[in-house]
Amino acid sequence: MLKINNLHVSIEGKQIIKGLSLSINKGEVHALMGPNGSGKSTLSYVLSGKEGYEIEEGTIEYNGKNLLDLEVDERANAGLFLAFQYPMEIPGVQTSFFLKTAINSKRKFLGMPEIDALEFAKLIKSQAEDLGIGSEMLKRDLNVNYSGGEKKKQEILQMSILKPDMAILDETDSGLDIDALRIVSEGVNKLRSEQNSFLVITHYQRLLNYIKPDFVHIIADGRIVKSGDFSLALELEEKGYEDISKTA
């Protein structure tokens, strides 16, 4: 589904990703772990197409297509979803209106008619309830004055209604208390299937207790230094990044 090969990325002349390769197949959950500044978030922005990142070398293939040829919205409509570490506040735009606009953008892309009001209401209600998002929150401006936990739940809500093929969760666990972490993880697990894949970016092993990955990769200084299964995450928790990077 996603094939990253020998990726080199720089920002304003400074190299951040230095030869990263990673393959994710349909139905797999990969965890990417690494210390601050190792290039985790950069990777998520490069995958989703944010401007300001210079791809110096390497390729990214997504469902057989060159991902780098696609605009941000084209990638999104092709099923790539990024749950932001810091979701944007958009004043004046009601959350439910935003959700509807996003759904209709995808439907338009797929040549489907706009979602009917009733269907939309039903869809949102069921998904929002599971995440503990009340109808009052859906009336508020998108992410404006949301708590950290509410913002992350909002990201997961968007993910569950847009049903991506490839979801990237960028430090979704940061700033969450244990209850919110559980709710958010359940939301992710519900979406897991043979048809879609996840790239879970995190600093801590904590999240992986809830979202069990098939593979764990450790990133340091812009490249993957070690890969393994879930036990690697446990090992990391025990030894810390420095040790693991050394043994790698």
Add this chain to the structure above:
Amino acid sequence: MAATEQTIKQVNSLGNSEYKYGFSTDLDEIKAPKGLSEEVVRFISAQKNEPEWMLEWRLNAFKVFNKLPKPNWAKLNIPEINYQEYYYYSSPKSLKDKPKSLDEIDPEILKTYEKLGIPLKEQEILSGVAVDAVFDSVSVATTYKKQLNDLGIIFCSISEAIQEHPELVKKYIGSVIPVTDHSFAALNSAVFTDGSFVYIPEGVRCPVELSTYFRINAINTGQFERTLIIADKNSYVSYLEGCTAPMRDENQLHAANVELVALDNAEIKYSTVQNWYPGDSEGKGGIYNFVTKRGACRGHSSKISWTQVETGSAITWKYPSCILQGDNSKGEFYSVAITNNKQQADTGTKMIHIGKNTSSKIISKGISAGKAQNTYRGLVSINSRASNSRNFTQCDSLLIGNECGAHTVPYIESSNADSTIEHEATTSKINEDQLFYCMQRGLNSEDAVGLIVNGFCKEVLQHLPMEFAVEAQKLVAISLEGSVG
């Protein structure tokens, strides 16, 4: 391509796409001789069978107009206007004998309205809006007359009001905007052709939103509407004005005067969506829009609220204002002004606090794209007698692209120690992280810009009546899109 860059390109290409409402209708017309003279003023008055006092009033205004220089305070590049190049009166011939019902109306005209999205009959039934449609200069149809009649509400063309209610017109016309105010006001007073007249009697709440659609159709016919709205004691009215104009190559001059009078405890809400032809990408052929709108809160506890969404015209020159004479009176101004390509807008408001305990609120959102210049110009003045008065002003400007300009020129004058004025203004560009976020959720860059700008304007748009708000939101997005419709 970077998202913002792409947006800028798309926004810039807007002018080359077709103006959605750009079409014209063939009609036989009666025209005044081209140009401006005492004879033309007399011709207009005679065409309308006006009484002597009205003619005298016009002739006096014409004399004043000849003496006053063109106002020059705006940050606008206004080409020299040759007043002799315009026609000041034209009327569709088929309306010489006024129609008794819609069935008698020239089907050509009805078709024009349909293209504009104003099917009169449907609107009558569906929206509960009474429509006084101005086609060129003559009011062609007024609906809902009976229901309003029963309440004692007068809603008719100003020409009709001059015939039928001369005492009201005489008393109030020019009482808010003196003929001598500035040259555009004087010009309008001399040659106004039609417009709306509304009188809400004491204690009456007007049950429907009153609405007028203006349309400029005849080549080189300057439109000089005159609107007068009087809300008597304890009454309420909401008035909607919306405009579109057909595509033309020559610039079209427009100088409307709108006067509002609110007596004790009365409230007038006046909403405008203005979408006139802005000209092509070089600004050629757009409307010159020099509008004087002013409301007098004459009675105690009266309220006047202006809401405007200005997206059209090559040049917009407009300052809907409130004179807060009555104690405890209130003035509000909510504005969205969008300029693109080579459009220029200089718009804002004046809040003049004279009575005690008066309050005013100004929310202005300016969006500038392409090579456009967008200026907020406002005055808040608190008189020494206006104890315990308050003003709050928020002016925000958004820039899309680096060839446009946004300017803020507020005048803040206080002579009263018990009053408070607060003014805040910001200027920034459209937030790229917000754009990225929206596009990551699948919105294309145009939709993302439309969404974010609509969010930026929400505080203003939410003051529009429902049916207008929906239209306005679309308009906001459309006016910044690469393609219309």
Add this chain to the structure above:
Amino acid sequence: MSTAVKLDMMPSKDISDYAEKVLLNNPFENFKIENYKYAQLHKSITSNVSLDEFKADLSSISSVKNIKLSDTSDIDLLSDLNKWNFNNADSYFRVNSILERSSKKIDLDLFREEIVCLDLSLFKENIHLLKASDSPKTLMINNSNLSEDCARSIILNLSENAKLNIIHYNISNSKSFLYFEINQQNNSNIKFLSFQSNNIHTRNEFFASLEENCSLDLYGLNIHNYGVNDNYSFIQHMKPSSQSREVFKSIVKSGAITNFQGKIYVDSIAQKTDGYQMSRSLILDNESKANNKPELEIYADDVKCSHGSTVSKLNQDQVYYFKSRGIDEEQAIKILQKAFLVETLEAIENTQIKEYSYSLLDSRL
């Protein structure tokens, strides 16, 4: 000498044409000139007001270099009269002062003292100040006891990386009309405070032009003047990444008028500009007036510019709160007025001068 004769004596026709154009809009005669809108220069207002005994005594500040005539050299500003780099904002004061007065140049780097004092009563000339080094220096401008009919110019040129702290004591003048021009080259840094009190008719113009990566902090403290006290600023950002911050605070009473007109201008290439402007006035009685006109004129899109302006009275709830704690009303009002103004005094870097300015303010409350 008449203006016409003077224009004839100009070094070149371009200059005389320029001067003639600017002098056409003479605010001392014509009250309708937008940039002088509230200044009332056409009126004579000094006759029926007498000044208080309030004075600035800068002699209490030690280790000061007082600039003497011998520290200066001649400079010809006239031949560059038409080399004006401010967009759409001609200054009548500038042209008027350069025509009416000769000019002197002072290089601030020549003095080894950290504090330099320029006493305007010792000079009749326009003053052109230069600062090229980044060594800390405080310039005190003593602008007191003047009664003048024509404007004078004070021009400051800061070279790359230069730094300067300026305190302008604008105190006890019956008529004073100053034009300040600040030219900042890349990476230069200015903090400027204008302390204004006990004046009858004054206008101070602050024109500043910023190149790349500069910072300008411009503060105005304006308390208990008579007549009309008028401040006009025009900050122009001509290159990217500069920051300007303006704060003008006024307290007005006894029928006085305080005015602030200020514009932030951002050129289309001056991306990443950070411009802030705040003008706040307290009106203590209904005979007095405050007029503010804060303007933004912006041609670059990647900027952060804002302004705010408030006009109000002292917060009566705060006065009440003080009284409920046993502090009498007079004392409460003094404390609140001081609290309103002190933010501006923080612009002063030198402790000695800062302390002196605090005590000067205290004695005026």
